[in-house]
Amino acid sequence: MDNTQRIALLIDCDNVSYNSIEGVLEEIAKYGKVTVRHAHGDWKSEHLSGWVEKLHPNAIRPLQQFAYTTGKNATDSAMIIDAMDLLYSKTVDAFALMTSDSDFTPLVMRLLESGFTVFGFGEKKTPLPFVNACSQFIYTENLAKSFDEKKNNGSHKSKTSRNELRGDTELVILLRKAVEQTSGDDGWSHLGQVGSYISNNSSFSSVNYGYLKLSDLIRASDLFEIEIKKDNSGMYVKDKKK
Structure with a gap:
């Protein structure tokens, strides 16, 4: 935004x-x-x-x-x-x-x-x-x-745990659908596009789970593989189930 x-x-x-x-x-x-x-x-x-x-x-x-x-x-x-x-x-x-x-x-x-x-x-x-x-x-x-x-x-606590994130069915469906809909032929999705898809289709905010950034929540959920491109084009994610 x-x-x-x-x-x-x-x-x-x-x-x-x-x-x-x-x-x-x-x-x-x-x-x-x-x-x-x-x-x-x-x-x-x-x-x-x-x-x-x-x-x-x-x-x-x-x-x-x-x-x-x-x-x-x-x-x-x-x-x-x-x-x-x-x-x-x-x-x-x-x-x-x-x-x-x-x-x-x-x-x-x-x-x-x-x-x-x-x-x-x-x-x-x-x-x-x-x-x-x-x-x-x-x-x-x-x-x-x-x-x-x-x-x-100077710190933020009360973050939703890994198990709690994975147990939130609506959240898991939203994240996986966002990654699926924005993925390329190789199955990888740019995090920026994932975030845009989520904001265009829901009122979701990572803050409600205790995380300042979507990337932090994605990492904590441990649902996705994460890769930082060598060309510094950003963070990419891929569903571990794929």
Whole structure:
């Protein structure tokens, strides 16, 4: 992905914890510059007190949305309007939606139809329709844990083990299919093409398994042969079952 793209981060503070915001910003920085940082919510509510402390240090702009009617989430509507305004402004190249609310699934689909990449960040309670709709989705619990560990000792722990990776049927099928579909006549696949195939067909992220890079996860799974070409053209993988 283009790491020079301008990304708009829109946060549904009613439905996602503030604990992972630093990890989210760190992750988005891999793909581009966060030029818009909007946090939506009713800032008169004590429920958002934790978020208030995170706004200034992370240069996030709070957008006030009063709860006009009990039981109705006005924040959702305001965030959708914000996203559409940004879409038509043509000042951003991609969106990052931080929410655990599946009500934003239609918004994701609309942004995708307009050619925008949509990164999703939400808690593990996030319904699958929203998770699967995003170009890439990362569970915020992983980012919160990863950021804290990096801050404390400079390392990332809690990596999914080899046996756990191999026991994840959906993951194994996805990886093997990606390698198969991108392989040449010799059975070898360029890792870059494998990654592109995966991102085009799923919301997969290696971060959800504790690995910063797809190559690290591939190595840990021990499902594939790995070869680094002498001409430095990159890493190639081949299914060990072939």
